[in-house]
Amino acid sequence: MFQNFRLTMTWLHTWFGLVLGFVLMVAFFFGALSVFDREFDRWGIPQTRFEAQPLPSFDTLLRPVFESIEPSRESIDEMRGRVHGPMPEHFDTVRAWTLYTTHRDPVMRLNAIYEVPNARDPDDDVFGSRTIDPRSGAVVPDNQLRIGSQFFFPLHYSLQLHWLDLGEWLVGLAALAMLVALVSGVVMHRKLFRELFTFRPDKQLQRSTLDLHNLSGVAALPFHFMFAFTGLVIMAGVYFPVAHVQLEPLHEYYEKLEEQQTGLPHDRAGVAAPLASVDAMVAEARQRWAQRGASGDVGLLIVRHVGDANGYVSVFRAGTDRIGLLGEGIHFKASTGEVLYEEPPSSAVGGVTDFLVGLHLQHFRHWTLRWLYVFGGLLGAVCIATGFIFFIEKRKRQHARQGVSGARVVSALAVTFVTGMVIATLSLLVANRVLPESLTTRELFEQSSFWGAWLLALMHAFWRTGPVAQGQRTSAWSEQCWIIAVMAVLAVVLNWITTGDHLLHTLAVGYWPVAGIDLALLTTAAVAVLAANHLRRRAASPRARGAGVSEGDPAVGVAHV
Amino acid sequence: MSDAALLAIALLLCVISFGWLALAMDAHWRQVWSSEPPGRTTARWLRILGWMGLAASLALCLRVDHASMASLVWVMNLASAALIVAMVLAWTPRWLRLLVPGRRCS
Incomplete structure (x- = not known):
């Protein structure tokens, strides 16, 4: 089809870059804004403009709020059609309470997940949430758009196109095209190292645009590559839902095996049991982290099988000082507070996954690196935009002559x-x-x-x-x-x-x-x-x-x- | 020294090192000095200095942060520094003369 490999690569780079470049533009620009998603939330919801808060007392402050949550109307509506017979009036069995927080969150969002007794798929559930001011426990109205984390961030990976997950597939395709564009770009670029520092603003527009395109692409090449790649890793579950499709039996078996190894019950016992002091468990977890020389902010707290004898509480450390989001989980028996299982340091494969996911989702406390990410994202946007301009400059006179x-x-x-x-x-x-x-x-x-x-x-x-x-x-x-x-x-x-x-x-x-x-x-x-x-x-x-x-x-x- | 200062020095080191690496290339040397390219020895020294500077910058990043974080900071520093050097070469190339003190302009 083409005379040589380089021309093939040029064709690939030009046309895939052009068609998916528009999607990439959205992904890069709103990705850069999402680095400061929590800050946009504060800007847009003035009632929440106060300092980030540590985890308050679970026993006195969080527990009553968790107990007052009810499944949201939307989640119940979504469940209709997926149950045998009529929808239940009450949802009394709480599958889990969860709370995720970072060092940038002043308000906290508490989630509760409920079992649906007559669901067609027993794993289906309904859920509800409540946002509180952790200083007082007062409920903060949750009906305002969180501009950063609820709009810019999902726009970055789903284009807010939710029909058939179309947006997520498009962004995934674009990320793949980005990887292809980077590799083919390197092949096309004859003088990658010799022109590493070359930008000639006083040359022809077409030439200086190409300089800027190469410069912004090559200078931040590791950034562009890593972010397109880790984005795909993070979304892999959407593109290859094997765990719940082809490999469902294996997945079930793995869960059973995991239960044997960790001693964490997979199912409810069906016997009611009280909940011991979670504050004491958090204190114990902090102490164990401190012994390993790690700072002790709680990032994720989960209470599973609430009110059941098989219930357990998982406390995960926030990876504020690391790239990984969370880690070093310690699991306690809910009724007694004894330690059931302390997660060992992650394996080599687990560590790499944590690093890849964490470097993209970045919940660490490192303002220099956050700003460098914004810079990298914008550089990606510049690279794509200059690609468009180059495409236009190269063709516009010819198209004018041909009337195209x-x-x-x-x-x-x-x-x-x-x-x-x-x-x-x-x-x-x-x-x-x-x-x-x-x-x-x-x-x-x-x-x-x-x-x-x-x-x-x-x-x-x-x-x-x-x-x-x-x-x-x-x-x-x-x-x-x-x-x-x-x-x-x-x-x-x-x-x-x-x-x-x-x-x-x-x-x-x-x-x-x-x-x-x-x-x-x-x-x-x-x-x-x-x-x-x-x-x-x-x-x-x-x-x-x-x-x-x-x-x-x-x-x-x-x-x- | 504070972490912020160390990180600032790490970035500065990257900029200076990329400056040296750029000066080791004939075209950029001409842009900066408007004279014939450097001799082979000078170019080699500039390259050695450049690579050593980049390594020193990585060492500084590693002193401030956990290795996983430091490697990312360093890679992003490289990107910023390359862009800064390219922009200096485009608009005010003579600034890079500071990187070879003692050399007279021709």
Whole structure:
């Protein structure tokens, strides 16, 4: 089909990169924002703007809350059709209580999982949750959109397309394409090391864009590769659900075997039993961790088979000082508090898995590394965006001669997925500050503002990229840069007006979750203005070289968020 | 010294080391000095210094954090440093003259 291997790789890189590049753009940009998902949550829900809290007393504070949880209406509705006969009125058998927290969570979310007696699949369950202020135990209303962890983060791996898990499959395919693009990119690049530090902004746009594309791809090559790969590892259960499909009998057998080895009961005994002091178990776990020289924050607490003689309590250490998310679980008999099983140090394979998963999900306490991740994610976005520009620059004159609209369509989509995506994000932040808190459909309006703004950006991009079809440059980039600048400043001002938390205040008291996002928004605005000005000068200069020298820049700016 | 200071030095070391590695290449040397490329000995010394600097930077990262974390910090430092050196070469290449003190401009 092609004369040589390099041409084959070029074809692969160009077309897979173009088609799945738009998905990758979403994954990289919102992945970068998700590094600070908890901080976005604080920005969007002002009632929760206080310092992260340690685990409060289970016996006096958490237990009553756990006992008051009821299965949510949505989870019961979802269960309908999966039961024999009518839906039960009550769900009295609690399968488990769980609590997961990190060093960045001021509020805590408590979950309860209930058995459904007449479920067709006995493993099916209904669940409910409650969010509390751990300082007082007071329930915090849970009906507000957590912008970071509930919107940006799922958008990063599922595109918020939940029908048939389509979004997750698309992102997985894109991650695979990313790995292919990286390998084929290295093959195509004849002077990988010789041009490692090469960026020539004063050359032709096509050449300098390619420089930037290579630079952002090669400099952060380990980052791009590791994140695409570990993303696939994390989502492997979605793509290959073997444990509950082909290998179901083996899975069941493994669970039985595990029960024998660890002594942790797989099933309820059917005999009621009280729950001993969980605080004492947590204290014991902390002591054992301390003996191994590890700090003792609890990351995950699970009570299984609640109220049953077979019940047990699992306490996992938060991997705040390690890459792995959690570890060194210690399991106690719920009725007596005696240690049933202390997990041994993880095996080589387990350790590698923990490292791969933890490095992507990053719940560690290391602000330098977190910012470096944001930087890496934005660099990925720059790499993809410059790929689009190069594609357009290379073809637009030829397409203009032939009367083909390919370059124009790609150009409009590139604008939509670079500056348009930033506008959509800012629009969500602005809507979050403007909409009244009493509004019951607030969450819906917030999300609609995001998708609506993105749609408008798409329409604007298609409208304004007409000149590209004649081989000319488009003003869509600079116009959207101006919109970004205005909206970013607006979001900061609105945050000040509606909450009183202006930058001087948040910086003075050192409340970084909000100060950081405000500063990042202002940086975004500044970068957008610079980019717009740069584009105007380019357009005005006699040796104008086409549109969007610094398309990557707005994305870089938002990366600071 | 505080961890933050050590990490800052680790990043700075990466930038300086990549600067040396870049200067060991003829094209970049010309950009910086506007003169003929360095002799073979100079280039080799620049390369040795560069690799040693990168190794020292890794050592600093390992002093601050657990090895699993330190390796990630170092890899990300490499990415940032490569980008910084490329941008300096693009906009103000003469700054890299600081990395070879004592050499007169031609």
